[in-house]
Amino acid sequence: MIKAFENLEVWFVTGAQLLYGGDAVVAVDGHSTEMVDGMNASGILPIKVVYKGTANSSKEVEDLMVAAEADKKCVGVITWMHTFSPAKMWIHGMQRLRKPLLHFHTQFNKEIPWETMDMDFMNLNQSAHGDREYGHILARLRKNHKTVVGYWKEEETLQHIAVWQRVCAGWADSQDMRIIRFGDQMNNVAVTDGDKVEAEMRFGYHVDYMPFSSVMKYFDQIKDEDVDALVAVYFNEYDHAPELEDKSTVEYKKIWNSAKAELTIRAVLEDTGAKAFTSNFDDLGDYNIEETGKGFDQIPGLASQRLMADGYGFGGEGDWKTAALCRTAWVMGQGLPKGTSFLEDYTIHFAGQESALLQAHMLEISPAIAAEKPKLEVHHLGIGIRKTPTARLVFTSKTGDGIATTVVDMGGRFRLIANEVKCIESKPLPSLPVASALWIPKPNFEIGAGAWIMAGGTHHTCFSYDLTAEYWEDYAEIADIEMLLINDDTTIQNFKRELKINEVYYLLNKALK
Ligand code: MN
Numbered sequence: 001m002i003k004a005f006e007n008l009e010v011w012f013v014t015g016a017q018l019l020y021g022g023d024a025v026v027a028v029d030g031h032s033t034e035m036v037d038g039m040n041a042s043g044i045l046p047i048k049v050v051y052k053g054t055a056n057s058s059k060e061v062e063d064l065m066v067a068a069e070a071d072k073k074c075v076g077v078i079t080w081m082h083t084f085s086p087a088k089m090w091i092h093g094m095q096r097l098r099k100p101l102l103h104f105h106t107q108f109n110k111e112i113p114w115e116t117m118d119m120d121f122m123n124l125n126q127s128a129h130g131d132r133e134y135g136h137i138l139a140r141l142r143k144n145h146k147t148v149v150g151y152w153k154e155e156e157t158l159q160h161i162a163v164w165q166r167v168c169a170g171w172a173d174s175q176d177m178r179i180i181r182f183g184d185q186m187n188n189v190a191v192t193d194g195d196k197v198e199a200e201m202r203f204g205y206h207v208d209y210m211p212f213s214s215v216m217k218y219f220d221q222i223k224d225e226d227v228d229a230l231v232a233v234y235f236n237e238y239d240h241a242p243e244l245e246d247k248s249t250v251e252y253k254k255i256w257n258s259a260k261a262e263l264t265i266r267a268v269l270e271d272t273g274a275k276a277f278t279s280n281f282d283d284l285g286d287y288n289i290e291e292t293g294k295g296f297d298q299i300p301g302l303a304s305q306r307l308m309a310d311g312y313g314f315g316g317e318g319d320w321k322t323a324a325l326c327r328t329a330w331v332m333g334q335g336l337p338k339g340t341s342f343l344e345d346y347t348i349h350f351a352g353q354e355s356a357l358l359q360a361h362m363l364e365i366s367p368a369i370a371a372e373k374p375k376l377e378v379h380h381l382g383i384g385i386r387k388t389p390t391a392r393l394v395f396t397s398k399t400g401d402g403i404a405t406t407v408v409d410m411g412g413r414f415r416l417i418a419n420e421v422k423c424i425e426s427k428p429l430p431s432l433p434v435a436s437a438l439w440i441p442k443p444n445f446e447i448g449a450g451a452w453i454m455a456g457g458t459h460h461t462c463f464s465y466d467l468t469a470e471y472w473e474d475y476a477e478i479a480d481i482e483m484l485l486i487n488d489d490t491t492i493q494n495f496k497r498e499l500k501i502n503e504v505y506y507l508l509n510k511a512l513k
Contacts, residue, residue, distance in 0.1 A: 002046040004334040005169050009050045009073045010102075012036050013064055015085030015134055016054045020123045027124055028054050028082045031108040035080075035152050044158040046335065047165040049078065055085070061093030068099055076100035076168035078161070081130030082108060083123065087137035094143050100168045100478045101145035102161065103138060105131045106152040144477050160470070167474040170332040175204035177313075177324055178273055182210060182265075183280025185318035191458045192319035194409030199321070202414060203479060207320045210268065212285040216294050218267045222260050230259040234302075238376040238393060250389055251378040254298060258391040261296045262303035269312060276313030276323040279304060281362070281384030289386075298390040299381060301363025305393050305435070308366035314342045315460060316361055321407045325462040328475070329405070338398055338465030339368030343437060345459045348445075355445035356424060356438050359463070363392040365435035369465065370395035379433050396426040397437035404439075404461040405472055413482055413506050417457045418472045419448055420487040423465070437463070443488045451486045451495045482506060 014032040016025050036051040052068075055061045068074045076099055094101075107127040138145055146164050150157030185193050196207045234255060235245060244251050269277060285295015308314045313327025322342060329340040343359040359365075362383060367374045374393035381390040405418045419441050426438035441448025469485050476483035482502055486495070 001048055002335040004331075005047045005165075007073060008047050008075050008169055008172065009071075010047050010076045010078060010165055010168065011064075011068050011074050012049050012051045012078045012080070013061075014051075014054045015061075015079060015081040015090070015130060016056050016083045017085055017089075018056050020083060024083065024124055025054055025056060031082060031124075032080075035106075035108060038153060039158060039161070042153075042155070042158055044155060045162050045165060047075065047169060055089075055093075058089040058092055061090050062096055065093035065097040068097060074099065075172040076102060076165065078102045078104050079134065080104045080106060081127055081134045083126055084130040085134060087133045090134060090137050091141065094137065094141055100164070100171060101138075101143065102164050103131070103135060103145055103147045104152070104161070105135075105147060105149045106157065108152075110151055110153070144480050146474055146477060163468075163470050164474050166332040166334070167471055167478060169334070170328040170475065171478050173275070173331045174324065174328050176206075177204060177275045177327060178206045178208060179276040179278070179313070179320045179324055180208050180210050180268060180272055180274040181278045181318055181320055182212070182215060183278070183283030183318060184209070186280060186282065189317060191408060191456070192315070192317060192321065192460060194321055194414075196320070198409070198414070199324075202481065203324065205320070205324050208272070208274070210272075212283065212295060215264060215268060216285065218271070219260070219264045222263045222267070226263055227256055227260045230263060231256055234259065234376055238374050240376040244376065244378065254378045254389050255302075255376070255391045257297050258300065258302040261298075261300040262306060265300060265303050265307060269307070275311075276315070276320070276327040277307070278315045278318050278320050278323050279364075280318050281316075284384070284386055287385065296386070298386050298388050299363060299384055301381075302376075302391045302393060304364040305367055308341060308364070309368045314364060314366075316342065316344065316364055319458070319460050321409070322458065322460045322462055325405060325407055329462050329464050329467060332471055332475075333464055333466045336466035338400070339366065340462065340464040340466070341366035341369045343404065343461050343463040345461070349438070353444055354424075354440065356440045357445070357449070358426070359397075359437040359439065360432070360434050363390065363434055365397070365437070367393050367395065367435075369397045369437065369463070370435070371398045372396070374435070377433055392433070393435060394433045395435050396428065397423060397435070398465060399423050399425055400465060402439065402463055402465045403467055403469060403472065404441075404463050406458040406461050407481070408456050408458060410456065410482070414479075415455065415482040415484065416472060416476045416479075417452060417455045417484045418469055418486065419452055419457075420469060420485075421448070442486065443490055447490055447492055448486055450492060451484075451490055454492075454495065455484050455486075455499065
């Protein structure tokens, strides 16, 4: 079990009926207990599975699902039909359940006992029978869910459940996700904007604005000794030139002010219970900061980098959707090794089949994805309302497979776009000292970038090394949003067809439900 998930549970409900007599239900119960104990003992599942007994009637199913909805620890429900379970009895319960659902098509018994099998065995071990009946009602209800097929003791089977559990944790976390925006969308940017009311209905996000006059109330309460202590943490944690520690320099002052900005934003986020935030490099407080002191004297880039590593979702330039997605990815990836970050497509490196995209933001990339120990540096930053020396962490990022995701608002629905990418070694940028990553989109630059652009994808992404397409498939299924995956199987012809078919599907979807 993962420590971050230790207060969460996934419920396990076994479908049965009383047709086969009480003894059969007792056996079903015993087998289910053994299975759930085995799944928990496997070491594969990050969230504890809690067995909730057999459901033998419509009322029992409904009572269990209502209880699951009401239980704050419960982040999802697994159902399994050991025997036949007439599926009309699942209708009301499935209608009441809004939390994520997984249909586990497995069987207690692994192999057919050819010599000893009798009718009692058949009455009990009939998942092939019962799971089809149950699957029908999920299909008939158009009930969003994940189906996992495989033997319950096999690692590969349990890995699919582990993925879904992590997505359930991310989904539960997003239900009360408050996102604080320091400043609005950058002027006229379309793709980072969207319907915040629909986002609250769909994802649970509550998107708030905080003006700098309010931020300054927190700023004014930050104590100098706390800033000094944080600066000491910086020097301790990050490689840096020794002269940065000289308190008489502009660079030291910039680092000190960065630390104060970090403490200010952290105080706002803690006080408001926010899990994500956005910034806007044209909105950093009073334009006369030199005289008034009311504002941040530089983009809070270092603060954003460090807050991201601590799990706060971040989006640049008012991008609240990517900020929220980064938070969700961080939750889903708890305990996984390689990390997640906000990233931004900047510059293309054309090199045939090795053509790649340089990922950089002005500053804000999470040190969680760094390949090496980050360096603390201060350099002039020539963008935004404060063109001034600015503190930042500089590094290149890990190599290997990853996935870039975004959510865009298509008007009437949200669309999740995911692109599997191959991260390759980036090079230091001596004239552009910022954090960066470099990747080749799959299946290659031409198709990967082409499909992403045709789908209306952002120049901002939520990036993860650890999550795979399966996580985002599960996420889109739970959120009931469109999902477009760009990977080695993608062709432009098929992708264009998918875009057109999806337009029709989403027009009809509401009518079907
Ligand atoms: Mn941007």
